[in-house]
Amino acid sequence: MNLGGIPILAADPDAGLSGNALPLLREIAERLKRLLATGEAGALDLHSLPLTPADRAWLKARLGEGEIRVILDSDGESTLDETACPGVWWVTHRNLHGAVSVELIEVAFVPELVKAHPEDVQNGLAHLELLMGDLR
């Protein structure tokens, strides 16, 4: 088969971009400034914004990949991926069938879901103490 006659087209890197991804990147930078200045964390729900699949891919490529992945298994799997920008986490929640139900960018020193809450720690400790009582 001779493919020599087929013209090679360079893929347009801007194909499918809506123009909404760059303003979102600026918003992420503003949130990072706020995080550093006040400690205030926040999240941007990607599904509530007018983003195309190309926008999301562009954004993901700009933010890059970090070293940390958090996997949470509770009524479906959630992944919280650190990006190459520390403090920016790409969060994906899936339902029990594996379909993406929520996708958001969290700007925080630590994603909210990773933190153990004091009341849960208290309950776990009470359970541990009961268990140790039985082992005496």
Next chain:
Amino acid sequence: MNLGGIPILAADPDAGLSGNALPLLREIAERLKRLLATGEAGALDLHSLPLTPADRAWLKARLGEGEIRVILDSDGESTLDETACPGVWWVTHRNLHGAVSVELIEVAFVPELVKAHPEDVQNGLAHLELLMGDLR
């Protein structure tokens, strides 16, 4: 083949236990109390303690499995597994060959390695702003 004559032996659940695992469990409970009272986090290096493989398995079973796993990929893979006791994390660091180099129990609301540090967030933000400048 007739296996009827082979006596069935119940496995001794205490086989291989050194007696050091229960005191360690008590120490973990003390650390949890301190965490709740003062916010002070800490870690217990399992390789520096006189524990047998059976002790470690016993401890792992008593602490149970939680819903969160953190994977950190940096000069070898580290896993930080939440136990069923919130605030107690089973941390395993591996070298580039996959061999376990450090194994510890961390008692903390959030494992230290998961936190983005302000200076890293500042550097990431500076990088993001440079990138956005080029995109203008």
